[in-house]
Amino acid sequence: MKLPTRAHVVLNNPQFLMTPVLQVNNLQVTYYTEGGRVRALDGVNLELDSGEKMGLVGESGSGKSTMALAMMRMIKSPGRIDGGRVVVDGVDITALSENDMREARLSRISYIPQGAMNSINPVLRIGAQMKDAMQAHAKHFSSTEIQHRIDEALVSVDLRPTVARMYPHELSGGMKQRVCIAIGILLKPKVIIADEPTSALDVVTQRQVMQTLDTVQAQLGCAIILIGHDMGLMAQFVDKVAVMYTGRLMELSPVSEMFAKPLHPYAQALINSLPDLKKRGVFHGIPGLAPALLRLPPGCSFHPRCPIAQDSCKQIVPAFEEKLPGRFVACHFVEKA
Amino acid sequence: MAPILELRNVSKTYSRGLISRASTTALDNLSLTLDASTPTIMTVAGESGSGKTTLAMLLLGFLEPSSGQIFYYGKDITKLDASDRTSFRRDVQAVFQDPFAVFNPFYPVDHLLTVPIQKFKLANTAAKTRSLMEEALNGVGLRAEDVLGRFPHQLSGGQRQRINVARALLLKPKVIVADEPVSMVDASLRATILESLRKLNREFGISILYITHDLTTAFHVANSIIVLYRGQVMEAGDIDTVIKNPQHPYTRLLIDSIPWPDLSRKWGDSEIKAREAEAGELLTGCKFYGRCPFAMEKCKQPPPLFRLSEHQAASCYIHDQHERISTDKLTELLPT
Numbered sequence: 083m084k085l086p087t088r089a090h091v092v093l094n095n096p097q098f099l100m101t102p103v104l105q106v107n108n109l110q111v112t113y114y115t116e117g118g119r120v121r122a123l124d125g126v127n128l129e130l131d132s133g134e135k136m137g138l139v140g141e142s143g144s145g146k147s148t149m150a151l152a153m154m155r156m157i158k159s160p161g162r163i164d165g166g167r168v169v170v171d172g173v174d175i176t177a178l179s180e181n182d183m184r185e186a187r188l189s190r191i192s193y194i195p196q197g198a199m200n201s202i203n204p205v206l207r208i209g210a211q212m213k214d215a216m217q218a219h220a221k222h223f224s225s226t227e228i229q230h231r232i233d234e235a236l237v238s239v240d241l242r243p244t245v246a247r248m249y250p251h252e253l254s255g256g257m258k259q260r261v262c263i264a265i266g267i268l269l270k271p272k273v274i275i276a277d278e279p280t281s282a283l284d285v286v287t288q289r290q291v292m293q294t295l296d297t298v299q300a301q302l303g304c305a306i307i308l309i310g311h312d313m314g315l316m317a318q319f320v321d322k323v324a325v326m327y328t329g330r331l332m333e334l335s336p337v338s339e340m341f342a343k344p345l346h347p348y349a350q351a352l353i354n355s356l357p358d359l360k361k362r363g364v365f366h367g368i369p370g371l372a373p374a375l376l377r378l379p380p381g382c383s384f385h386p387r388c389p390i391a392q393d394s395c396k397q398i399v400p401a402f403e404e405k406l407p408g409r410f411v412a413c414h415f416v417e418k419a
Numbered sequence: 420m421a422p423i424l425e426l427r428n429v430s431k432t433y434s435r436g437l438i439s440r441a442s443t444t445a446l447d448n449l450s451l452t453l454d455a456s457t458p459t460i461m462t463v464a465g466e467s468g469s470g471k472t473t474l475a476m477l478l479l480g481f482l483e484p485s486s487g488q489i490f491y492y493g494k495d496i497t498k499l500d501a502s503d504r505t506s507f508r509r510d511v512q513a514v515f516q517d518p519f520a521v522f523n524p525f526y527p528v529d530h531l532l533t534v535p536i537q538k539f540k541l542a543n544t545a546a547k548t549r550s551l552m553e554e555a556l557n558g559v560g561l562r563a564e565d566v567l568g569r570f571p572h573q574l575s576g577g578q579r580q581r582i583n584v585a586r587a588l589l590l591k592p593k594v595i596v597a598d599e600p601v602s603m604v605d606a607s608l609r610a611t612i613l614e615s616l617r618k619l620n621r622e623f624g625i626s627i628l629y630i631t632h633d634l635t636t637a638f639h640v641a642n643s644i645i646v647l648y649r650g651q652v653m654e655a656g657d658i659d660t661v662i663k664n665p666q667h668p669y670t671r672l673l674i675d676s677i678p679w680p681d682l683s684r685k686w687g688d689s690e691i692k693a694r695e696a697e698a699g700e701l702l703t704g705c706k707f708y709g710r711c712p713f714a715m716e717k718c719k720q721p722p723p724l725f726r727l728s729e730h731q732a733a734s735c736y737i738h739d740q741h742e743r744i745s746t747d748k749l750t751e752l753l754p755t
Contacts, residue, residue, distance in 0.1 A: 141608075142575070284466035284467050284632040285632060285677055285678075287466065311606045314679055314681075316680075317679065317680045318679075318686050319678075341680070355606070356606075357610075357638070357639050362659070
C-alpha cells in the first residue's frame, strides 16, 4: 500500500508505535440539514489498546452509529467530518486518499453494521460474497489464498467451510450473523466495530454470536468496539464502557467500576434502569426525553433531565476529563481525585 | 360464566406449498384458559420459531387452528356471528412488536386513536372523542398535549409504543395480547412501557398475555410463564419458581444465556450443544432431543408433563419420578 506522507511520518516515528491501536481525537461530525446544522458528534476523544473490548452505549439518536460511520469514513452527505483525527495502528485514516481508505477498510478497521445479516445478497453463494469483499479491499491475493482465507474465516466463526457453497436462505439468523463476522475478519483487521450485532436474535443465539466474536478477537488480538444499548450484554462482553448522549461522551470507565459506581448522573440513571433479579417488579425509567440535536440545550446537554443540575450546568459545557485513574467523566460535579 | 378465552387442544401446522408434503408444526396441542374474573399477566417465552407469534395470531383470530378449537365466552371464535365478532374484536386487543410499522406516516398519531373510536362508536361528539383519547393517554403516562397532533416521526419509539398501549386501553378490553412489545424499544424506555402494562392489569383488571424471548422483563411483570420450544410446552408454572429454579434443560439453557447486567453472573461455561439448524429433529419424541445434553433413548418417545410442585411442571424424562399431568390441565399450573 502506498502511504501518504503524513502517515509515513507517523509510522516512522518510534514514539507512535507504542501508541494504542485506535486513537480518536476531538472527532466532529456535522449534518447540514434544511433545519440547520446538527452536531452529531461533538469532540469525541477515546483510545483503545489492541486486545481491548469497548462498549459504546446510548439511547437511539445519541450518535453511536454516526461514531462508527465516522471511524470508517463512511459519513454520507449532508453529513461531514468537520474535524478531529482517527488514528488506527499508527495511520491517520482521516488523511488517507479515497483509494487508500478503501484498502484500509476491512484490513485495518472493519465494520459489522446493524442488521448486517439482512445485507447478504440472497442470490449469491456465501463464498462468492466473501471473495468479492476480499477483492474489493485487497488486490494482491491469488485465488488459492482467497479460498484459504475464506475457509479459515468460516472455521474461526465456528461454521463449516462448506457453508461457502450455500445460499443465505439455507442459513439461520445466527449463522448469517456469524457469516457477517467472518466477512469482517477476512483481512485480519486491527479494529472491529460491531453495531448491535445481535439485536434481532434471541438469547441463546445471541450468546453464541457474542462468544464467537470473543474467540475471533482472541485469535486476531484486535480491538473491538461493541455498539448497543443492552447493558447486560456489555457486562458480559466488554472491558470498558463509553456512555454517549447527544453526540458527546458522558463517561468512559472500566466495566466493573461502571457497574459498581457510575459517576455521571446519566450513567447512574442508565444503570438504575436495569432490571434486577433481586428487586422483582421495581422499575426505574429515566424521566424525560433526549433532546433533539437541532435544539440542543446550552451547557451540559443532560441538564434538563439531571437530578443534580445547577445553574452552571445550563451555561458551561463540562469538559470530558480523567477524574479518577482510567475514568473519564464530563460532569461539573464529579470531583477530580 | 365461561372463561373469556379458552384454547382446547389447539394445533397449527403450516404446509410448504401445494405439492410438498412437508409441513411445520408451529403449535402442538396446546390447551389454555384465560379467565376474566382473575386478571393475570402470563408470559409465553421461547426463541424464534417456538410458536409464540402463532399463538398470538390464533388468540387474536387472525389465524384458524389446524385442529382443536378456540372459544370466546364458550363460543367457537371461527363461528361467531356479527355482534359477537364485534365484541370479541373489542375485548381482545393487541400490541405488536414494531412501534414504527403500525403507524401510517401520512396521518398524525391521533388517527390511530380516532379510528377505533369511530369503528366501535364510542363517542358521538368531538369533545367526547377528545376526552376519551386524553383519558387513555393519561392511563399510559402520556400527556395529550405532548403527542396529539404530532406525526409518528416526531415521537420516540417509546412514546409510539405507549400510544399503541393507549389504543388498546381505549377500548376497555378484557385481554391484551402483547407480542414482544419492548424488543424494539431502547432499554432505558422499556421500564416505562412495562410499567404501563402492569398498571393496566392492576387498575383496569385486564389480563395480559406477554409474548417475549426476554426472560428478564418477563420476570418483572408476569405472574406465570409457559416456555415453548418448536410448538411444544417445555416448562410451565409460577414465574418466580421457573426463573430461579428452572427444571427443563431448555429453560436452563435459556436462563443461562440471559446477559445479566451483573458482573458476578457471567454467561455459564455450559457449552451450547449443536448449532441451530444443524441439530437433527425427531419426528416424534422430544423436540429438544438434538440439542439436549441429557438426551436418552426414551426421549425418542414424546415426554409428558411431569408435575414437580403445585405451580411447576416440566416436559422432560429426567423428572419421571414425579406425577404426570395431562396437557389439558396446563392452566392449573399457572398462578394468577
